[in-house]
Amino acid sequence: MRFESPDTIEQAVELLNTCDGISRLLAGGTDVLVQLRLALVEPDLIVDIKNIAGMRNITAEDGGFRIGAAVSGAEMGEHEGLVALWPGVVEAMELVGSTQVQGRATLAGNLCNASPAADSVPAMVVANAVARIVGPNGTRDCPVIDIPVGPSKTSLAKGEVITSIYLPARPDNSGDAYLRFIPRTEMDIAVSSAGVNLTIDSAGVVTQAQVSLGAVAPTVLVVDDAAKAIIGTKLDDDAISALQAACSAACNPIDDKRGTVEFRTKTAGVMAKRAALIAYSRAGGSK
Amino acid sequence: MSKIHVSTSINGDAVEYLCDPSETLLDVLRNRVGLTGAKEGCGSGDCGACSVELDGRLVCSCLVLAAEAEGKEVSTVEGMADGEKLHVLQQKILDHAALQCGVCTPGILVAAKALLEKNPDPTETEVRYWLAGNLCRCTGYDKIIRAVMDAAAEMRGA
Numbered sequence: 462m463r464f465e466s467p468d469t470i471e472q473a474v475e476l477l478n479t480c481d482g483i484s485r486l487l488a489g490g491t492d493v494l495v496q497l498r499l500a501l502v503e504p505d506l507i508v509d510i511k512n513i514a515g516m517r518n519i520t521a522e523d524g525g526f527r528i529g530a531a532v533s534g535a536e537m538g539e540h541e542g543l544v545a546l547w548p549g550v551v552e553a554m555e556l557v558g559s560t561q562v563q564g565r566a567t568l569a570g571n572l573c574n575a576s577p578a579a580d581s582v583p584a585m586v587v588a589n590a591v592a593r594i595v596g597p598n599g600t601r602d603c604p605v606i607d608i609p610v611g612p613s614k615t616s617l618a619k620g621e622v623i624t625s626i627y628l629p630a631r632p633d634n635s636g637d638a639y640l641r642f643i644p645r646t647e648m649d650i651a652v653s654s655a656g657v658n659l660t661i662d663s664a665g666v667v668t669q670a671q672v673s674l675g676a677v678a679p680t681v682l683v684v685d686d687a688a689k690a691i692i693g694t695k696l697d698d699d700a701i702s703a704l705q706a707a708c709s710a711a712c713n714p715i716d717d718k719r720g721t722v723e724f725r726t727k728t729a730g731v732m733a734k735r736a737a738l739i740a741y742s743r744a745g746g747s748k
Numbered sequence: 749m750s751k752i753h754v755s756t757s758i759n760g761d762a763v764e765y766l767c768d769p770s771e772t773l774l775d776v777l778r779n780r781v782g783l784t785g786a787k788e789g790c791g792s793g794d795c796g797a798c799s800v801e802l803d804g805r806l807v808c809s810c811l812v813l814a815a816e817a818e819g820k821e822v823s824t825v826e827g828m829a830d831g832e833k834l835h836v837l838q839q840k841i842l843d844h845a846a847l848q849c850g851v852c853t854p855g856i857l858v859a860a861k862a863l864l865e866k867n868p869d870p871t872e873t874e875v876r877y878w879l880a881g882n883l884c885r886c887t888g889y890d891k892i893i894r895a896v897m898d899a900a901a902e903m904r905g906a
């Protein structure tokens with residue numbers, strides 16, 4: 462195994478693109494090091510992206526924030542502007558692992574590891590987050606929702622690197638939230654999870670919404686029917702019940718030691734309901 | 749396999765080592781640098797026994813490649829005491845009998861020190877969440893939490 466820590470993105474892309482064997486990017490390493498240890502992967506080349514200029518910055522851009530691919534969860538939580546604009550995305554990232562894991566884990570790593578239970582992904586998807594990707598053919602932007610294509614599989618081509626993730630500006634009176642169900646209080650992988658992003662008008666009526674679910678299908682699910690169920694409402698009981706039912710109906714989970722199909726299906730709806738209520742109150746709505 | 753030459757700083761001292769590309773920082777601290785304070789409980793980020801600070805950030809050294817330490821500052825439990833004088837946290841862990849086998853203790857000390865540098869006046873809940881990634885199979889945690897709270901109070905007073 463070769464270890465490289467290039468200073469420029471061009472060098473990183475070149476290294477990956479010209480490697481004939483197995484290569485892995487290294488961001489926080491909290492997935493990669495575990496996979497090395499368990500010999501799940503035996504790479505010929507590891508490319509550390511943390512010394513590339515700009516990768517460790519959070520920068521304001523067009524009313525939103527661009528988060529460099531090597532920014533850790535802990536750094537996101539310490540950024541007041543980011544926490545104020547997208548609290549749901551930050552709280553999702555802060556659920557990842559322990560304090561120690563937080564010191565290293567990144568959003569882009571969580572996305573590219575492509576676990577169906579990755580915590581930040583449902584939150585990024587409802588935020589309409591966009592990944593900036595640099596590869597052998599130049600730079601492109603791709604919505605986060607289109608990156609994972611199955612467990613441990615992404616749509617990134619050989620030599621492509623995510624350099625940043627962009628969280629856009631949002632209208633006034635908007636709120637987002639992410640919740641997961643785990644059997645413990647800390648340090649566990651989601652059995653089911655939900656992200657909700659919504660905007661309300663001055664009367665407290667929801668004008669736009671996005672709802673997503675994690676850990677209940679091979680990739681993150683966007684549940685349009687659940688969003689439709691709350692748009693035009695003040696999140697009254699009927700609207701909430703319809704959102705919950707739409708979420709449960711969308712689930713296609715696995716049965717394993719963490720949760721049965723029935724349990725995941727039920728709790729996904731409950732997580733969505735509670736996340737919607739938190740997002741509503743963050744948007745300034747009162748109930 | 750060709751070795752990587754790394755220049756780093758450990759507890760304020762300049763240190764150089766040669767390592768394999770796949771070696772972790774924990775392996776190098778223990779096997780090449782002779783600092784055996786950080787322990788390997790799991791090797792997969794779950795137990796926190798290997799906790800160190802890397803450029804002031806609390807991390808699991810089992811999840812860091814040794815080659816990544818190039819140009820960085822590493823702090824381990826060996827850097828906590830001032831000569832013979834124990835750090836307040838170390839003294840409080842002893843006073844409260846907050847250890848039995850002691851395997852978790854170096855990681856708890858490093859993690860608790862990082863917490864108190866960031867938040868000198870944590871609530872008990874904040875201490876418990878901060879240390880959630882430091883597993884202890886002996887004490888039942890309660891004495892550890894008391895020791896950290898007591899150390900925090902003393903450090904605020906001092």
Ligand SMILES: Cc1cc2nc3c(=O)[nH]c(=O)nc-3n(C[C@H](O)[C@H](O)[C@H](O)COP(=O)(O)OP(=O)(O)OC[C@H]3O[C@@H](n4cnc5c(N)ncnc54)[C@H](O)[C@@H]3O)c2cc1C
Nearest residue numbers: 486488489490491492493558567570571573579580623793
């Ligand atoms: C103890 C422990 C607890 C955990 N708990 C959780 C949890 O609660 N929830 C959760 O979702 N995850 C959890 N994880 C998994 C992991 O911490 C997260 O997935 C984390 O966000 C990964 O980020 P990283 O920067 O460490 O990724 P790395 O390990 O560096 O990389 C992960 C993958 O993404 C690729 N990659 C990284 N960066 C890029 C990039 N910029 N462009 C393209 N590809 C890239 C890598 O090649 C690799 O395949 C846990 C891990 C540990 C060890």
Ligand code: FES
Nearest residue numbers: 789790791796810
């Ligand atoms: S040995 Fe590193 S977390 Fe257990």
Ligand code: FES
Nearest residue numbers: 848852884885886
């Ligand atoms: S004292 Fe034995 S593991 Fe904590």
